[in-house]
Amino acid sequence: MKFKIDKFVLSIILVVLLAYIFPQLGSTSSSIPLDSIASLGVSLIFFFYGLKLSPEKIKSGLKNWKLHLLVQVCTFVVFPVIILCFYPLIHSEYDKNIWLAFLFLASLPSTVSSSVVMVSIAKGNIPAAIFNASISGLIGIIVTPLWLGLFLNTTTNSYNLGDIYTKLIIEVVVPVILGLFLHRFWGNLAQKHNNYLTLFDKSIILLIIYKSFAHSFEENVFSEIDAFAIMTIAIAVTVLFYLVYFLTGFISNKLRFSAEDKITAQFCGTKKSLVHGTVFAKILFPNPSVMGIVLLPIMLFHALQIFIISFIATHAANRKEENPIYLDLK
Template identity: 55%
Template sequence: MKKLLAILSKAGLDGFLLMIGMMILLAYFLPQPGMVKEPISLEQIAGVGVSLIFLFYGLRLSVENLKAGLVNWKMHIIVQLTTFLFFPLIVLAFRPLFVGTDFEVLWLGIFFLAALPSTVSSSVVMVSIAKGNIPAAIFNASISSLIGVVVTPLWVGLFIASASGHFDATDIVIKLLLQVLLPVIVGICLNARFGAIAEKYKKQLKQFDQAIILTIIYTSFCKSFSEHLFAGFTALELAGLAAGMIALFFAVFFCVGLLSRLFGFSDEDRITILFCGSKKSLVHGTVMSKVLFQHSTITGIVLLPLMLYHALQLIAASIIAQSMARRKEEK
């Protein structure tokens, strides 16, 4: 247990997972602050925070490093196809089981999770522990985040209208351009001048990211609880959702592992493909939900599968990474 906690601490997400749970409880017992509109709402603060998150993310992206990472293109194609095609298609295959039931919105949350980019920090940490190709992991996680800005909204937009009752494509595209894509581009352009400063204060920037994410989670669940949207879910059904999320992780992990063996990748590259292809980003999920599900009360439910997957993927991936490292040491 101590080793597991040390790994989670290294990823900077141990206390953060606890804070997520606390925000949900706070939203349940004290939803009023999250619903206040005047003089300024927490939603407005989170909206500005989303833009700053992507600006700081762009500041830490070096164009030169991205160009250098293109060398191992076969690996990158497999990782990105897994992240943005294979993952969503798996979840899409189960849609008929949810259509017309009380769990259709929950399926939208699972599909939203499946369409998200890979996480950056924990993917690199797990690849490092398992002794994989770390530069390739950094490249894949970074490029995945950029691709996700475009691909995730395209996937999710196909189903938002049926679940939330409305989908203003023009408004959402404009918001994505202004709140997400533009800040990233500005950040990349400023990398040469301010990239070193952003890297120096990356710990503080990560704390800022987490604060904004917690704010989004709190306000989202305030809306959902105020509309009693979770009243229809039993503890057994939520446990079933958690079991489904860990099953999804292992299904993708197994299939990606098999694919990487068939293509004859080295052990180091295979490790990178496994961890980068099977993980999903809580950061991108929460900030994109702010844009894609704006003014919607279903955001809390939509984020629930992502938060469960995020916690479970960290635990499962850390155990697997340690096991891989031990096997390498024994050789």
Template identity: 45%
Template sequence: MTKLRDTLRRVGLNTFFLLLIGMIFLAKIFPEWGTADSPLPLKAITGAGISIIFFFYGVKLSPQKLWEGLANWKLHIVVQATTFLIFPLVVLLFYAFFGEEGSYLWLGTFYLAALPSTVSSSVVMVSIAGGNLPAAIFNASISSMVGIFITPIWMDIMLPETSVSFDLTDTFIKLSFQVLFPVIIGLLLHHRLIGFVNKYQTALKNFDQGIILLIVFTAFAESFAEDMFAGQSTWALIGLSVLMLVFFGFMLVLMYFISVGFRFSREDTITVMFCGSKKSLVQGAVMGRVMFPDPVVFGVILLPLMIYHALQLMAGSALAQRLGENKK
């Protein structure tokens, strides 16, 4: 049990997770502080913070390691295909049988399916489980950059069927200035600033988490202010949590059998399972802030991702720990 707690703490399911939950409660109690009428310029702060986050994310990327990682191309194609193709198609299949037309929760579920993989927890879990660590680092990094383009395209396909307005060109422009360009600039400055990043990585991590907390607070505050959750019962949220857990388990099993079909090694199979099943709360929050300009709607759309984020950390950590022990 101690090992599991240590694993959960390493992948981020600790104080930050509790603060995320706390932000929802604060937004419920003080919704006016997160709205456009707030005396604090929270939107301007989060906008600047997002660019800073991705600038330093670019600094962390090693051009040499990215280039070396191209060799295992078959593994990379499978991971990226599961992340950006199979995931959304599975949700669309579920939606065809169980979906509720016009539901923002279903739209949020599709949004999380279209998101890139998370970097930190994917790499940590692959390492614990005894997988192919260099391939995990490569795929998690590439996924984050590819997602800047693929996720908006998926949402452009999906959103015309809903009442949510969406402009693909405008989204690409905003994401380019706020996310892509900072990543590229950071990547170009990797050799100059990587020492600074390594020295202050704890402070930078706290900054990242602080910006995400602000995004979550403002999104939910707007939604609470407009009573967007009025029609959602406790049982509906429990049902959504169960659905997210089943979804996560289903994708893990599916990716395992895909890896078996490609005759991947144990190490590569673990990499496919963990890199392909994770979804990034960080990118989901920052990209969603651009793609869903109506903050009232965004709070509801973000809810499935937050639930999935928590479940993927808990269930994924337990599985990684078991696989690591079996290897020994």
């Protein structure tokens, strides 16, 4: 079985390398207004996100409430609670920053496009996947800052929840609402050109990643992070993924979900959105040099989840219908 390396993952690696070689373009003294471009780009991302959301599909998707509840609880409660268990192990400022980066990862919403694509490949419940992936992004606008606020408020005066939500409302909520309002006029057009919009989304994400890492390299933020530390973070995100994946599968079996619903629960409940992570980090962490560390776990998790779920989805697509426990890969 052949696996293709995701082009977006390769693009991220290239952008980080460019930030290391040419950090001056992303510095505060740069003549290119990357901050303004990124802020405008973030607003457009969420405008297009709202434009593609169908209010009718959201309403009809509410029927399978047990599945939706499981996915959202795993996404916004189970992930953060697992990370909270490691809070007593923090002994230094470096440990605190890494732990906050993991808490940020854990509190993010699920992905949209990749979740739906993988569920489709695995022959799961596609309408439920679309509903959960879409609604997860809206919930994350409220929940992600709340989780971070519980700990950042105690350590820094620069994190003001009121200011954060004001910025979120201006850059995220208003564009989403405007997009939803215009869905009936331009929704079909947005769906027709979805590939171009996805390319735009990824371009803005790469721009933010470049600027964040350029600042981080200039400030020597990664001086304490060596190859061993990166390997440790990679192992940690792998363990985190599998913990939630098998827990979601276990609960799905207890709730007697169909094979299709179990696929959706495990695929949507274990994903984390790099798109939301990047744009939220830009708002939640005003210091651009800190964003490099904050984004490191989610970037590793993003690459990991694509590889693992691709393998599982391909395996699931070839399952025999009489074998309902195929997702456990026994």
